[in-house]
Amino acid sequence: MRNVLLYITGALILISTWLCTTAAAVAPPDRNIVYVHVPAAISSLVCFAAVFVCSIQYLRTERRLWDFTAAASAEVGLVFATVFNITGMIFAHAQWGTWWTFTPRLVSSAALWFLYAAYCLLRTALAERYYMRRLSAVFGIIAFTDVPLVVISARFIRDIHRPGVTFETALQTSAFILAITAALLLAAVLVLMRIDILQAKAKLETKTEPDS
């Protein structure tokens, strides 16, 4: 099952790369960034939502699989948040002539990156594993408060960042949808791989079966 998912993800990535390159070549410059920036943004927000859900479930049930899933989702979400922040800065320079400007959307996106970087650092900082897991779960719930801010900031607050995107041709629309699907599948594959590594590490360290 995992291998099938991996092959489908790889195929989708190749097809979406070709399609985005083709669609981007015919799109105006202020449009082509969406094929890289928006899928990364959506994937990161989905991962951070997963951190929120898994953190609540871990605090409720204390099953370690929820903790592993939260940790894996936070790491992968941070990777995608790095991509969407950097590609956003590249596009800001292309569109507005500056790498950065203090607007609600950009500031909340940067804050999101720092919050989840802090989450990942927190997990390595505490030696006492039980308290580390509980504290990380609480932090994961609090950090999620920035996610709705990122989503609604450009829609309800005056912002230089465009609130949405429209397409003129079916090629551009399909390239966009395929890019989002490929990014979400890539995020899922990376999270599953990371969960496997965390579980294997826990098994080696405790020398007993981990709580599942």
Next chain:
Amino acid sequence: MFYFALAFTTAWVIYFLYLFYLHRHLAELQKRLRARENENRP
């Protein structure tokens, strides 16, 4: 097109860096597993 290529390249460099990070973790786990198996061997 230049900015799209730059963004695309940056994104994939970051994804591959993360894949490399996962690969290092896996290699470390395999090393520890082999060490454990050698310990258990009579």
